[in-house]
Amino acid sequence: MKSYLAAAVQMTSLPDLTKNLAQAEELIELGVRRGAELIGLPENFSFLGDDTVKVAQATEIASQTEQFLRRMAQRFQITLLGGGYPVPTATGKVYNTALLVGPNGQELARYQKVHLFDVDLPDGNIYHESGTVLAGSTLPPVYASPTLGNIGLSVCYDVRFPELYRALVKAGANVLFVPAAFTAFTGKDHWQVLLQARAIENTAYVLAPAQTGQHYARRQTHGHAMIVDPWGTILADAGDRPGLAVAAIEPLRLEQVRQQMPCLQHRVF
Numbered sequence: 633m634k635s636y637l638a639a640a641v642q643m644t645s646l647p648d649l650t651k652n653l654a655q656a657e658e659l660i661e662l663g664v665r666r667g668a669e670l671i672g673l674p675e676n677f678s679f680l681g682d683d684t685v686k687v688a689q690a691t692e693i694a695s696q697t698e699q700f701l702r703r704m705a706q707r708f709q710i711t712l713l714g715g716g717y718p719v720p721t722a723t724g725k726v727y728n729t730a731l732l733v734g735p736n737g738q739e740l741a742r743y744q745k746v747h748l749f750d751v752d753l754p755d756g757n758i759y760h761e762s763g764t765v766l767a768g769s770t771l772p773p774v775y776a777s778p779t780l781g782n783i784g785l786s787v788c789y790d791v792r793f794p795e796l797y798r799a800l801v802k803a804g805a806n807v808l809f810v811p812a813a814f815t816a817f818t819g820k821d822h823w824q825v826l827l828q829a830r831a832i833e834n835t836a837y838v839l840a841p842a843q844t845g846q847h848y849a850r851r852q853t854h855g856h857a858m859i860v861d862p863w864g865t866i867l868a869d870a871g872d873r874p875g876l877a878v879a880a881i882e883p884l885r886l887e888q889v890r891q892q893m894p895c896l897q898h899r900v901f
């Protein structure tokens with residue numbers, strides 16, 4: 633593992649695949665110009681819209697999204713995470729899928745979101761992700777990069793389930809991706825503290841690309857894409873407008889924190 637720059641993209645995705653991929657491309661290019669070698673796109677980056685439309689267009693969204701990720705990674709010679717997009721299954725529902733691709737456009741790791749967001753919020757918004765999404769049934773993968781660290785995947789609502797991240801760390805992870813489309817309502821109270829908790833308890837970097845702003849109807853997300861270091865310090869925060877959180881990932885800092893705060897060594901369970 634070497635020192636390098638990572639970028640967590642923040643965008644406002646719409647129910648429009650073509651527009652979203654254009655917005656994502658601009659932000660990836662910005663990240664590359666700032667020197668990022670590892671870039672993450674948020675959950676729903678290629679489509680954020682009505683559930684019925686999402687399912688109807690899933691085949692098209694999945695194929696264009698995967699082509700896009702491979703093309704971007706190759707063109708810019710980066711490692712790129714697509715943080716969550718629908719992939720059709722035989723059941724009529726989709727998997728909410730995250731895909732990590734390498735600089736040759738090759739697939740490095742794939743994850744199907746396990747925890748589905750079925751929650752009625754006090755602000756009147758009702759989320760029923762399991763209505764259109766089939767839950768994945770296996771732990772996310774850890775991709776052991778020779779240069780960028782051991783990269784563990786997750787998606788959005790997963791961040792509320794610390795055992796998933798502990799499993800990733802047991803599998804060697806030291807860089808944890810949490811691409812999200814966090815609601816504005818929950819985000820204001822929970823987003824940052826959950827990300828810091830996952831970083832601190834696992835003494836790992838947390839890279840959290842995010843959706844922000846007004847998407848469609850009453851769907852509003854929190855923003856604050858961020859990068860948190862293994863001590864829990866926020867290295868970069870993208871605020872509430874589309875943009876990037878960029879920060880250095882330092883193997884020496886990781887080692888230092890893991891020595892200073894050896895909680896992973898003190899595990900009993």
Ligand SMILES: O=C(O)CNC(=O)[C@H](CS)NC(=O)CCC(=O)C(=O)O
Pocket residue numbers: 675676680681749759760761788789792813814815818819822851
């Ligand atoms: O709704 C859509 O259009 C697309 N789906 C999502 O954005 C997903 C599933 S509904 N959102 C979350 O997991 C939010 C979690 C969250 O906000 C929390 O844990 O508080």
